[in-house]
Amino acid sequence: MSFELFHTDSRAWHLVHLGVVPYAEAWDLQARLVEARAAESLANDVVLVLEHPAVFTLGKRGGRENLLVPEDTLTRHGIPIVQVERGGNITYHAPGQLVVYPIIHLQRVGIKVVDMVERLEEVMIRTCAEWGIQAGRNPLNRGVWVGLKKIGAIGIAVRRGVSFHGMALNVNIDLGPFCWIQPCGLEGVGVTSMRMESGLDLEMTEVRRVLTQQMQTVFSVRLVPADLNHLLPSGLTLSHATG
Amino acid sequence: MKELSELKFPENLRYAESHEWLDAEGGTAKIGISDYAQDQLGDVVYVELPEVGKSFAKAAPFGSVESVKAVSELYMPVGGKVVAVNRALDGSPELVNKDPYGEGWMIAIEPSTPDEAKLLFTRQSYLDKLKG
Numbered sequence: 566m567s568f569e570l571f572h573t574d575s576r577a578w579h580l581v582h583l584g585v586v587p588y589a590e591a592w593d594l595q596a597r598l599v600e601a602r603a604a605e606s607l608a609n610d611v612v613l614v615l616e617h618p619a620v621f622t623l624g625k626r627g628g629r630e631n632l633l634v635p636e637d638t639l640t641r642h643g644i645p646i647v648q649v650e651r652g653g654n655i656t657y658h659a660p661g662q663l664v665v666y667p668i669i670h671l672q673r674v675g676i677k678v679v680d681m682v683e684r685l686e687e688v689m690i691r692t693c694a695e696w697g698i699q700a701g702r703n704p705l706n707r708g709v710w711v712g713l714k715k716i717g718a719i720g721i722a723v724r725r726g727v728s729f730h731g732m733a734l735n736v737n738i739d740l741g742p743f744c745w746i747q748p749c750g751l752e753g754v755g756v757t758s759m760r761m762e763s764g765l766d767l768e769m770t771e772v773r774r775v776l777t778q779q780m781q782t783v784f785s786v787r788l789v790p791a792d793l794n795h796l797l798p799s800g801l802t803l804s805h806a807t808g
Numbered sequence: 809m810k811e812l813s814e815l816k817f818p819e820n821l822r823y824a825e826s827h828e829w830l831d832a833e834g835g836t837a838k839i840g841i842s843d844y845a846q847d848q849l850g851d852v853v854y855v856e857l858p859e860v861g862k863s864f865a866k867a868a869p870f871g872s873v874e875s876v877k878a879v880s881e882l883y884m885p886v887g888g889k890v891v892a893v894n895r896a897l898d899g900s901p902e903l904v905n906k907d908p909y910g911e912g913w914m915i916a917i918e919p920s921t922p923d924e925a926k927l928l929f930t931r932q933s934y935l936d937k938l939k940g
Contacts, residue, residue, distance in 0.1 A: 625872065625879045626854060652877040671848075678878045679850025707877040723880035726826070 576609065578669070578784075579791035580777060583615035585660055588622065588647055591615060595729045597797060598668045603725035607796060610674065612780065612788060613666040613731075614773060617658040619742065621646040624720055628655030631747040638745065651730035653707075653720035655746050661738030661758070663772055665780075666731040671723065676784075678728075682707060682719055684783050685732040689717035691779040692734065692772065698762045705754070709734075714757035735759065736772045812938055815843040818909055822928035824885035825937070826867070829909065832925040836891055840913040841873070841882065841904065844938060849875040852904040855897040857914055863889040866924060870915065873904065886924040888917035 583591070591613070601607035621644060623629060631654060632639075632646070639646055658664060665688075671681060686702055689709040693700035693716060700717070703710040709717035717734040735758035743756040760767050777788050821829045827845035831838040846852065854874040864870050866887040872879050894913050897903060904912040919925065929937060 625856070625874060650872075650879055652874050652879040677848045677850070678875060678880060679848070682850075682877050719877045721878045723878060725881070728878075 576674075577787040577789045578610040578612050578667075579796060580612050580614065580788035581791055581793050581796070582773075583613055583793070585616045585618060588617050588620040588645070588658065591617065591664075591666070592647075592649065594793075595666055595668060599724050599727045599729050601797060602668055602670055602727045610670060610786075611668040611791070611796060612777075613668065614777065615664050615666070616660045616662060616769075617664060619644045619657070619659040621655060621657050621742075621746065622651075623648045623655050624653040625650050625722075626654070628653075628746075631655045632745065633747060634745045642742075644742065649722075649730070651720035651722045653718070656718050656720070656733065657742050657746060658733060659738050659742065661736055661769070663734045663736050663769065663776060664731070665733075665776070667728055669728045670726055671728050672726040678721075678723055681721060681728055685719050685721075686717070687783045688776060688779045689732060689734050691783065692776045693717075693759060693762070695775050695779075696759055696763045696765065696767070698759060700762075711757055711762050713753070714755040716757050716759065716762065734772070734776065736769055737767050810847050812844070812935075815847060816909070817843065817931045817935060819931050821909065822885065822925050822930065823934035824883065824928055826883040826885075828883060828885045830885040830925055830928060831913075832919070832922075835918070836916045837886070837888065837919050837925065838913050838916050839870075839885060840908055842934075843908050846905045846908045846912070849873060849878070849880060849905075851875055852901045855901050855904060855914065857893045857897065858890050860890050860893055863887075863920070873901075882914070884917075885928055886917075887920040889920070890915050891918050892916035 686709050690700050700709045700711050708715050708719050719732050721728050721730045737760040738758055781788050821831055823829050827842045829840055829842050852873055852875050857871045864884045866884055868884050869881045870884050871882045893915050
């Protein structure tokens with residue numbers, strides 16, 4: 566796939582590192598950023614980089630049928646299950662998984678929805694390659710795979726021309742709870758992480774640095790670190806954010 | 809991926825900024841998404857449509873379309889009440905890609921104010937907008 570052919574805007578995108586943020590808070594923040602971006606009260610696109618405490622999320626069309634344990638099991642472990650508007654099926658997030666939510670005005674930047682998905686895959690493939698991991702696409706399903714094991718998941722939504730939700734790359738996440746679901750609703754496939762595949766003790770900060778660098782290349786943009794409080798006028802309520 | 813010149817935009821339709829089309833000929837108006845929109849989305853795998861009888865204001869979301877791993881909202885080009893829904897899309901969502909102005913239509917509505925359609929883009933003004 567040749568990325569030079571795409572028309573891209575060379576503007577700078579805000580890069581916001583949020584640390585570990587509960588799912589609901591990050592979801593609410595995305596909704597506010599999408600609204601501001603669609604209304605142009607936010608002039609630039611934004612990339613949120615974060616991790617979530619353990620949570621299962623369901624796509625627009627559900628995926629509860631791919632939960633292999635009773636919901637009680639999740640409750641007992643204190644893991645919530647949330648239904649969201651993104652594409653895709655059930656998935657799991659937890660610390661050790663690098664989550665990226667690009668809030669991009671796709672129409673203004675000139676990126677097709679289908680290309681957005683492909684480029685996010687490309688960013689994860691290139692990031693894995695930096696650690697010698699041969700990850701790639703799989704006709705079975707979108708996302709990024711090492712053989713029949715998924716290492717990176719994708720699910721986006723588009724509202725008023727602005728993308729949100731995004732991608733999740735398994736860095737050194739505890740893969741245990743993935744056994745409780747059929748990832749993406751697919752049978753006979755597994756999940757893996759960069760740590761599993763490389764056998765290395767990976768630093769999240771280092772993977773984050775490489776991934777944002779790859780994002781700049783793949784999208785032909787500059788990611789400029791920004792403070793969330795300066796992006797949204799009404800002050801921010803990310804009470805639980807750390808790091 | 810198509811060039812703009814390869815996409816079709818019928819002369820008899822009106823177009824919304826959010827890329828839906830409206831066929832306002834006759835008493836009810838049909839709504840779908842433009843050839844440009846389906847090309848932007850990629851292969852459509854699911855279309856979520858409202859129930860007959862529901863009313864929506866202009867620009868309100870009336871459903872969504874899922875292309876692979878991406879859910880995009882659909883918006884009313886004009887306000888109105890849903891009088892028919894294209895159930896063929898339940899089993900064959902790919903019709904939105906194959907025939908966006910024909911078999912890929914989404915809903916038919918009774919417009920709340922007939923004149924609202926006149927505010928939409930004509931084929932030419934929509935094309936001008938797409939060319940930026």
